Amino acid sequence: MNYEAVIGLEVHVQLKTRSKMFTRVAAGFGLPENTLTDPVVLALPGTLPVMNKGALDKIIKAGLLLGCEIAAVCKWDRKNYFYPDSPKNYQISQYDQPLCRGGCVEIELPGPARNVMGEHKRIALTRIHLEEDVGKLNHVEGASLVDFNRAGTPLMEIVSEPVIRSADEAFAYLTALKTVMIYGGISDCDMEKGQLRCDANISIRPAGTAGLGTKVELKNLNSISFVRDGIAQEIRRQTAVALSGGTIEQETRDYDGQTGLSQSLRSKEMAHDYRYFPDPDLMPVEVDEAWKSAIRATCPELPFDKQRRFMEQYGVPYTITSVLVPDRGLSDFFEETARLCGKPQAAGNWIANDLLRELGAAKIELSQSKVGPAHVAGLVRLVDGGVILSNAAKEVFVDMFRTGEAPEAVVERKGLKAETNLDELERWCAEAIASNPKSVADYKGGKESALNAFKGPVMRAAKGKADPKRVDEMLRRLLAR
Amino acid sequence: MPQPNDLKLDHIANLARLSLTAEEKERFGRQLGDMLDYVALLNEVDVEGVEPTAHAFPVVNVWAQDVPEPGLSVEDALRNAPERRDNMFVVPKVVE
Structure with missing residues (x-):
């Protein structure tokens, strides 16, 4: 029998705010242990939470970018459990009234070749809610050590419908989601810093049937490649169990990216019972049209919309756009260069090939580059006008990248002008x-x-x-x- | 009032990380039953036409702008810790 996979992803995204979700101590990563705490973070007696307006703005922006319905009113709930990463013994979250419902993430599946656009699909979302992150446990011999720097960081949970069909789709989903979040300035989504984390719910069923099989939750998928590899491995594991006549247990499994295998976490004696109830310390959030419009005005063009526009408006090939577009800064650089020189295809080639190569070799970010759109546009004009030949232009590019000189100056200094006499x-x-x-x-x-x-x-x-x-x-x- | 039949005392004790003796279960079960009975009085209130709410006051959007303020020093943060190591709180080993 053939089996097909049904996958739903729960993605946690840390919002890029300056202060924490319910208190104003700074949020941050990589600082010395327990230097980002205050009485609210440590849940000292008598403290009360106060919402971060900036975090609300960012989740609303995420919701608008993904086409979610933004709740007119929503409240906060306490999720109760004992665990040393959470000093209050509860996490403030949203249970039955999330800020965002519905919406979708447009994804691109791998194409038949690198230079051919793959199939696009829309992965439906169930909801997005806001909560607070927990502290970090460090396990040592005989004890665990708690660092509360991360505790209370605004955390968004994005839940997809169980409509993802393969490890490749999950990979494409996370890639697309991450790009949208970075475009919107909502999160930096650095998985190494834990700013984006992913759990996958995976089940299989006989191909073509409609029901849902027993689902297994896969945790610790801490890079986008691990998400793909972990899911692929889990689908293989479940299929082997089913084919050998076994039963798939409902369980949580821990994926180890090093070995490429997962193992069952000790099964809980009973299901979680979080006893959610409304948090009496926090008043509800009401979102009106004016607030939504103000945020909508700050929403950037979505990456795939921009890619289609680059291909249509500028005639830039797919391969070049797929290099330019995922990086918002790079795509802005391209548009400015195209505007200045009026030769978008040439501009795209210089940026996607030469500029990225030099940035990579110098190990610097675009923002640190001495070469700006005016440099590249100037170079394009010199080549187009026959002032220099393309071989010489390559040399000019490397020089101006190093020194920040205008291309005309480099041509003059090195005597690279083509013979036009x-x-x-x-x-x-x-x-x-x-x-x-x-x-x-x-x-x-x-x-x-x-x-x-x-x-x-x-x-x-x-x-x-x-x-x-x-x-x-x-x-x-x-x-x- | 005896302990109600549907009161899952062992479950509640487990969630609260309490280990109760048989005698305590008997006593607390009875007391919890009394409390539930008392709270059940609320069921007699006519709430027809009253919109469900989590709060009694019509106050919304109480927030602060996203501007950081100084927090605690590491020393102050750890002041109440029964045990510390490497500027962190020491807790019994937990592995999920």
């Missing part, structure tokens, strides 16, 4: 023809390739600064006399 070119061509009567006879006798015999001497005379196309034209013209 037609009189001189004509003289070199005439000399080459005069000194090689045999090739002249061959050419005139119909041997096209004989033309090449003249080109070497001309290029040597021009010290490589002659445009091969012009040399070709000039030789033909002179030989036709």
Whole structure:
């Protein structure tokens, strides 16, 4: 029998705010242990939470970007459990009134080839709610050590419908979601810093049937590749169990990216009973049209919309757009360059190839680059106007990347201007023809390739600064006399 | 009032991390039963036409702007810790 997978993802995204969710001590990553706490974070007696307006703005922005319905009113609930990462013994979350419902994430599946756009699908979302992150436990011999720096960081939980069908789709979903979050300035989504975390609910069923099988929750998928590999492995594991006549247990499994295997976490003796109830310390949130409109005005164009526009408006090929678009800064750089030089395709090539190569080699970010859109646009114009040849342009690019000089200045300094003196070119061509009567006879006798015999001497005379196309034209013209 | 039949005392004790003797179960079961009876009086209130709410006051959107303020020093943060190590709180080993 054939089986198909049904996957739902729960993605936690830390919001990029300056302070925590319910108190104003700073939020941050990588600071010395327990330096980001205050009485609210530590749940000292008598403290009360106060919502972070900035975090609410960001989840609403996420909801609008993903096409969710934003709740007119929502409340906060306490999720009760004892665990040392949470000093209150409850987590403030949203149970039955999330801020966002519905919506979807547009994804792109791998295409038949790298340069061909893959199929696009929309993965439906169930909900997005806001809660607070917990502290970090460090396990040592005989004890656990708690660092509360992360505790109370605004955390968004994005829950998909169980409509993801494969490990590749899950990978595409996370990639697309991450890009949208970064575009919106909602989160930096650095998985190594725990700013984006993913749990997967996976089940299988006989292909073509409608029911849902017993689901297994897979945890610890702490890189996008681990999400893909972990899910693929879990689908294989469940399929093998089913094919051998076994039963799939409802359980939580821990994925180990190093070994590529998962193991069952000790099964809970009973299901979680979080005893959710409304938090009496926090008043509800009411979102009106004015608030939504103000946020909508700050929403960027979605990445896939931008990619389609780049292809249509500028005629830039898919491969180039798929390099430019995921990075908002790079796509802005491209649009500015295209505007300045009016040659979007050339601009796209320089940015996607040369600029990225140099940035990578120098190990710096785009924001640190000495080369701006005006530099690249200037270079495109120099090549387009025939002032320099493309080989020389490559050299100019490397130089201006290093020094930040204008391309014209580099051309001047290094004497890279192409030979455009037609009189001189004509003289070199005439000399080459005069000194090689045999090739002249061959050419005139119909041997096209004989033309090449003249080109070497001309290029040597021009010290490589002659445009091969012009040399070709000039030789033909002179030989036709 | 005896302990109600549907009171899952063992479950509640477990959630609260309490281990109760048979005698305590008997006593607390009875007391919890009394409390539930008392709270059940609320069921007699006519709430027809009253919209469910989590709060009695019509106050919404109580918040602060996202501007950080100074927090506690590590020393102050750990002041109440029964045991500390490497500027962290020491707790019994937990592994999920």
